[in-house]
Amino acid sequence: MTSKTVLIDKPVDRILRFTLNRPEKRNALNDAVRDELFDGLRSGDRDKDISVMIIQGSGKAFSAGYDLSEPNHAVERSIAKTDGWWSRHVVNNWFEIWDMSTPVIAQVHGWCLAGGTELANACDLIYVAENAKIGYPPVRLMSPPDMQWQTWMMGLRKGMEALLTGDHMSGLEAVSCGMANRAFPESELESEVLSIASRIAKIPNDLLALNKRSAHRAMEASGIRNGIRATADIQALGFHQNASKEYMDKLGKRDLKESLSERDHEFRDYREE
Secondary structure, eight states: OOOSSEEEEOSSTTEEEEEEOOGGGTTOBOHHHHHHHHHHHHHHHHOTTOOEEEEEESTTEEEOOBOTTSOOOOSSTTSOOSTTHHHHHHHHHHHHHHHOSSOEEEEEOBEEETHHHHHHHHSSEEEEETTOEEEOGGGGTTOSOSSOOHHHHHOHHHHHHHHHHOOOEEHHHHHHTTSSSEEEOHHHHHHHHHHHHHHHTTSOHHHHHHHHHHHHHHHHHTTHHHHHHHHHHHHHHHTTSHHHHHHHHHHTTSOHHHHHHHHHGGGTOGGGO
């Protein structure tokens, strides 16, 4: 099965794999990618012959985040476009993955930035290449994250540092801080993820669903769902700050690469390394 922006295959029995397929854009998330990905995930979650789903990226990146070179609209159609609609609908989408019965694995290599990190952290398990580069640079001049996973998945201190600097971390660092499960050499990542997925798939689907739900309910009792929804509203405030308004105004009037270079120039990272 194929589509223009998401490739879907079954690499081994009982495993469904989605490949974000915009390598020329570092798999930036536009409406087409999100529509096709969620349609495929919903279909896979209903398929009794599927036990595990994997999301990966083609080319040199998992995903560089939302595509800022074209308009993004609401994939979740139930959210009215009042102030803060964007972050609220994004969080709704990511929690849909959380609420699926089927375990979903993020297989992360290369760049994993901004909205790409939200997609990865919405998944149940994250396996990374040791040399992956994971970060949320929009906190520097745009806004806090749409889905603020950092303090939940990394702990307060590491999460705070990520939010205050926008710096990226390696795959090995992502494992050490608790964001990712394990890191592998990039050349071994695919085979290792398939091996882990195959072990999971040996367990009956009904028990997998309960095991997944058990872990999530424990986190929800600790407040993760309400906490992330609350910080989505904080994100909306970001666009009302003078620094953000000035940056977003320039973003709409000039080449995207120029705006990204302005954001990262003094830090000497991302595009400016």
